[in-house]
Amino acid sequence: MKLKLTSILALGIGLAAFSSCDTEVEKLEIQKLKTYDEQYYANIRAYKQSNHEMSFAYYEAWSPIEGVEGSKDPASWGERIMGLPDSIDIVNLWMGIPTPETHPVAYSDMKYVQEKLGTRFVMHADASHYRHVFTVDGVEYDMGGSPNPSDEVMAAYAKWIVNQVLEPGLDGVDVDYEGWNGNDMYRLTVELAKYFGPQGSIPNKLLIIDYFNSVPPKDCIPYCDYFVQQAYSNQVGFLTQPAGFPPEKMIYCETFGVFYLDGGRLLDYARWEPEVGRKGGCGVFFLGRNYYSSSGIPYNEFRQSIQIMNPSIKE
Numbered sequence: 001m002k003l004k005l006t007s008i009l010a011l012g013i014g015l016a017a018f019s020s021c022d023t024e025v026e027k028l029e030i031q032k033l034k035t036y037d038e039q040y041y042a043n044i045r046a047y048k049q050s051n052h053e054m055s056f057a058y059y060e061a062w063s064p065i066e067g068v069e070g071s072k073d074p075a076s077w078g079e080r081i082m083g084l085p086d087s088i089d090i091v092n093l094w095m096g097i098p099t100p101e102t103h104p105v106a107y108s109d110m111k112y113v114q115e116k117l118g119t120r121f122v123m124h125a126d127a128s129h130y131r132h133v134f135t136v137d138g139v140e141y142d143m144g145g146s147p148n149p150s151d152e153v154m155a156a157y158a159k160w161i162v163n164q165v166l167e168p169g170l171d172g173v174d175v176d177y178e179g180w181n182g183n184d185m186y187r188l189t190v191e192l193a194k195y196f197g198p199q200g201s202i203p204n205k206l207l208i209i210d211y212f213n214s215v216p217p218k219d220c221i222p223y224c225d226y227f228v229q230q231a232y233s234n235q236v237g238f239l240t241q242p243a244g245f246p247p248e249k250m251i252y253c254e255t256f257g258v259f260y261l262d263g264g265r266l267l268d269y270a271r272w273e274p275e276v277g278r279k280g281g282c283g284v285f286f287l288g289r290n291y292y293s294s295s296g297i298p299y300n301e302f303r304q305s306i307q308i309m310n311p312s313i314k315e
Contacts, residue, residue, distance in 0.1 A: 044086055045118035053309035054089045056228060056251045056283030057302070058124070061291070062106040063095035071103045078291030078298065081109035084119070085299050087306050089281070090206070090226075091121045092174050099168050107168065120171035122206055125161050127188065128179035134160045147181050154184070158191030165196070165205065172196055172206025174228065182217045185209070189216075193223035210253075215242045224249065226280050231255050239272045247274040251281045256289040270305035281309065 061079040064072050077083030081098075084091065098106035113119045126132065130143045134157065141156045143149045149157070165173055173196060177185050189209065193199050197207030199222065209216045210228035221244070228251045229242075239252055254266040269282040282305055284290065293300035 041116045045116075047087070047310075048089055048118040048120075053279060054226070054251055054281030054283075055085075055087065055302070055306045055309070056090045056092070056226075056253065056281055057084075057088060057287035058092045058094040058253075058283075058285050059084065059287045060094040061288030062093075062098065062109070063103065071105065073105050076291075078288060081106055081113055083291070083298070084113065084287070085303050085306065086117050087303075087310075088119055090171075090208075090283075091119060091287075092124050092210075093121055093170070094124050094286070097123060097164060097168055097170065111169070114169070114171070120206060122172045122174045122208060123161065123165050123170055125164075125173050125175045127175050127177045127185055130180070132157060136160045136163070147184055149184070151187075154187050155191050158188055158194075161192065162195045171204075172208065172225075174206075174208040174210055177209050177211045177214070177216055182214070186217045186219050189220045189223050197223050197225055199223055215245075218244045221245060221249070226251050228253055228283070230285060232285065239269065241274045247277040248280050250274075250279050251283055252279065253283045253285050255285040256287065266301055266305050267308060270308035 059081070061074075062072070062081050064070060072079065074080055081091075096103075098110055100107050110121055114121065129145075130147060130149065131145050132143045134141055136156045136159050139156070141153050141160075143153055143157070161173055161175075164170075173192065175185075175188065175192070180188075189207070192207055195202055196205040197203065200207065206225045207223060208226045208228060209220060209224055210230055212230045212232070216224075216227060226249050227242075227245060230253050232255050241247055241250065252269050252272070254264050254269055256264070256266075266282065266284060272282075273279060284302060287299070287302060290300070290302050291298045295301075297303075
C-alpha cells in the first residue's frame with residue numbers, strides 16, 4: 001500500500017509539472033534590434049545639423065491604407081517609423097499626421113526618432129485643387145472650388161496648415177504644388193513664410209514646395225528652404241536645374257515600386273551634381289516600397305544613395 005501510494009503521488013506531481021510546462025509558452029525574439037550608446041545618437045544629430053546633401057522621402061507605410069479608418073500597430077519594421085534608416089533627414093508624412101489619439105504607435109515612434117536621431121517630419125499640404133474646407137479659430141472657410149481665393153481665405157488656409165504642423169510637433173510643411181496657378185502658389189507661400197522657412201518667425205520649421213510638371217514661381221525662392229522635384233516613373237533626362245533656382249535648394253526624387261524594386265535611377269540621382277555648386281539632395285516617392293529591396297536588405301538602395309551623397313568617414 002505504501003509503495004502504491006508513493007507511485008500515485010509521484011505520478012500526480014509529474015502530471016502537474018507537465019501541465020505547468022505545457023501552459024507556459026516561451027516568447028521567442030525573432031529579430032533582435034541593434035542597440036547604440038548616446039554618443040552614436042549625438043553623432044547622428046550632429047550630422048543632420050551639418051551642411052550636407054539631404055535625404056528626403058515620402059513615407060506612407062506607417063498609416064492604414066487610404067480609406068481605412070483607425071490606427072495601425074504593425075508587426076513589420078517596414079511599417080514602423082522606428083524602422084526607417086537612422087540617417088534619413090526629412091520625411092514627408094504622406095497619408096496624414098499621426099497624433100496620440102489617432103495613431104498612437106506611429107506618433108510614439110515619430111517623437112522618439114525626432115528626439116534621438118534628429119529626423120525631421122513635415123506635413124503634406126495640398127495645392128492641387130481649390131475644394132478645401134477647413135476651420136481656423138472656430139471659423140469655417142471654404143475655398144469655393146475656383147482659383148484666386150480671397151486674401152482672407154488664403155491667409156486662413158496658411159494658418160490652418162501652421163496649426164496642423166505645430167499641434168503634434170512636426171518640423172514643417174511640404175506643399176504639393178500640382179494644380180494651382182502660380183500666383184496662388186506664391187500667395188500661399190508668402191503667408192506661410194510669415195511663420196516657417198528662412199524668413200519666418202519660427203525659422204527652424206521647414207517650408208518646402210514639391211512639384212511635378214509646373215516649376216514654382218521664382219518669387220517663392222527666398223521664402224523656401226527646399227524645392228522637391230518629383231518623379232512618378234523612370235524618366236530619362238529628368239535631372240535638370242530649373243533656371244534661376246539655387247542648386248543647393250533642389251531635392252530630386254525618384255519613385256519606388258511602380259516599375260522596379262531596386263530604386264530605378266535613384267543612385268544616379270545621388271551621384272549627379274549640377275555644373276556649379278551642389279544639389280540640395282535626393283529622395284524617393286513612397287519609401288515604404290523599398291523596405292522589400294531585391295537585395296534582401298531593408299531600404300538598401302535608399303541607404304546607398306545616402307552614402308553616395310555623404311560618404312561615412314573611415315577612421
